[in-house]
Amino acid sequence: MMGVRYISTRGQVEPLTFTQAVMMGLATDGGLLLPDAIPQVTPDHLRQWATLPFAELAVQVIRPFADAEDLPDVVLREICQRAFACFAHPEVTPLVQAGGRRILELFHGPTLAFKDVALQFLGNLFEYILSRDGGALNILGATSGDTGSAAIHGVRGRSGIHIFILHPHQRVSPIQERQMTSVLDDNVHNIAIRGSFDDGQQIVKDLFNDLPFRQRYQLGAINSINWARILAQTAYYFFAWGRLSAGHPDRRVSFAVPTGNFGDIFAGYLAQRMGLPIERLILATNRNDILTRFFQSGCYGSAEVKPTVSPSMDIQRASNFERYLYYLLDEDAQQVRQAMHDLEQSGQITVSAEKRQQAAQLFHAVAVSEEETLEQIRSFHQQSGYLLDPHTAVGVRAAFDYPDAICLATAHPAKFGDAVRQAIGHEPPLPPALQGMLDRPSRCTILAADTAQIKQHIVATLPPR
Numbered sequence: 001m002m003g004v005r006y007i008s009t010r011g012q013v014e015p016l017t018f019t020q021a022v023m024m025g026l027a028t029d030g031g032l033l034l035p036d037a038i039p040q041v042t043p044d045h046l047r048q049w050a051t052l053p054f055a056e057l058a059v060q061v062i063r064p065f066a067d068a069e070d071l072p073d074v075v076l077r078e079i080c081q082r083a084f085a086c087f088a089h090p091e092v093t094p095l096v097q098a099g100g101r102r103i104l105e106l107f108h109g110p111t112l113a114f115k116d117v118a119l120q121f122l123g124n125l126f127e128y129i130l131s132r133d134g135g136a137l138n139i140l141g142a143t144s145g146d147t148g149s150a151a152i153h154g155v156r157g158r159s160g161i162h163i164f165i166l167h168p169h170q171r172v173s174p175i176q177e178r179q180m181t182s183v184l185d186d187n188v189h190n191i192a193i194r195g196s197f198d199d200g201q202q203i204v205k206d207l208f209n210d211l212p213f214r215q216r217y218q219l220g221a222i223n224s225i226n227w228a229r230i231l232a233q234t235a236y237y238f239f240a241w242g243r244l245s246a247g248h249p250d251r252r253v254s255f256a257v258p259t260g261n262f263g264d265i266f267a268g269y270l271a272q273r274m275g276l277p278i279e280r281l282i283l284a285t286n287r288n289d290i291l292t293r294f295f296q297s298g299c300y301g302s303a304e305v306k307p308t309v310s311p312s313m314d315i316q317r318a319s320n321f322e323r324y325l326y327y328l329l330d331e332d333a334q335q336v337r338q339a340m341h342d343l344e345q346s347g348q349i350t351v352s353a354e355k356r357q358q359a360a361q362l363f364h365a366v367a368v369s370e371e372e373t374l375e376q377i378r379s380f381h382q383q384s385g386y387l388l389d390p391h392t393a394v395g396v397r398a399a400f401d402y403p404d405a406i407c408l409a410t411a412h413p414a415k416f417g418d419a420v421r422q423a424i425g426h427e428p429p430l431p432p433a434l435q436g437m438l439d440r441p442s443r444c445t446i447l448a449a450d451t452a453q454i455k456q457h458i459v460a461t462l463p464p465r
């Protein structure tokens, strides 16, 4: 019997098992991987899951996406237990009330951003797959701050894995820098490049395109296109719904999601397609508004990236958007290939008015300005004493017309002290996880923004092969 298989949005990859899809990351035909059918939940599931603790709920949500021979129950349970045990809050992702709003706090992981939910799960999953199948994995990535530290904390100390993270030298905040460089495990290699974040991304791209090097050194990526990251995030939509609805299957809920790469909000879309009663997904962008423009006009065309106070959303090419496009275009890989080709050639994709209307039934897209973001932090703090981080503030503001929506809080405000100071006149107090951070011993190699030098450094650092 064939179980769940993974296919590419561009239709040119042989069907894969779940663990094969996780190890492949980006599909070899340039597309993104998806299950060939979306598992469905029943009202009974919803009722039963509503009271489960987070880790067990994650097991239930993820279970139908992998065959038991590929990922046995005991293994999946162990991975989820370990991934979410390192969160500082007993509920993992608590749903709280503040300022008259519902806030889903996703920032209680080791690096205080929601990316921990996915990367703690992925780190444990990678370790299992490598121990089962043998081999090694060398993760290579560039970061402007958040993703790098969450990835490092997801794989630190794990056998079979090394991680190399490039960040722009002296261009990330001191706290973000120390969150990465104070991790002293032997398998963690921080590289500060004398250049920009874009230089770092280009170097990573060049090294992945160096196919002999990529294969010889088993390079892997950890960016938000990995399917396992989406799945782990889907779990907290079910969790929040359960806490709010007490398991009444006809209770519909809206979510406000601050969005950059369309990863987090795609997880919400997946939850809805699985049968979670979601009324609206409020897609919140900052002034880098390619996604908002798409949902408002049906035209997806990129523009220059502008810096904002919510820097983790300063993106004008949303890497997960192709997954949504696949469903919007009736799961027709041929059409997706054509659309991505158009994007490459002409810089834009346009869908029909009918498709745009269909998309607008679920998604309500709002772009939030810098002033509105800071004003939202200020007024919310004044009313309730609760501090929103600037990304969360974008989501709360976008949900202005949806007072009952659950607003996803994607980072702890102390990670973005600068923006908070601009809003309320002083920085937030540091939570225990960040206290003393700047005094911790650190390790980092500073190199020129030069692909050949970075490559040589990686070769010299890894055990000989």
Ligand SMILES: *Cc1c(COP(=O)(O)O)cnc(C)c1O
Pocket (backbone or CB within 6 Å): 113, 114, 115, 146, 147, 224, 258, 259, 260, 261, 262, 263, 264, 265, 312, 313, 391, 392, 410, 411
């Ligand atoms: C990455 C990030 C986002 C955007 O998430 P996507 O999955 O890229 O849409 C929002 N807020 C914070 C704090 C982030 O780190």
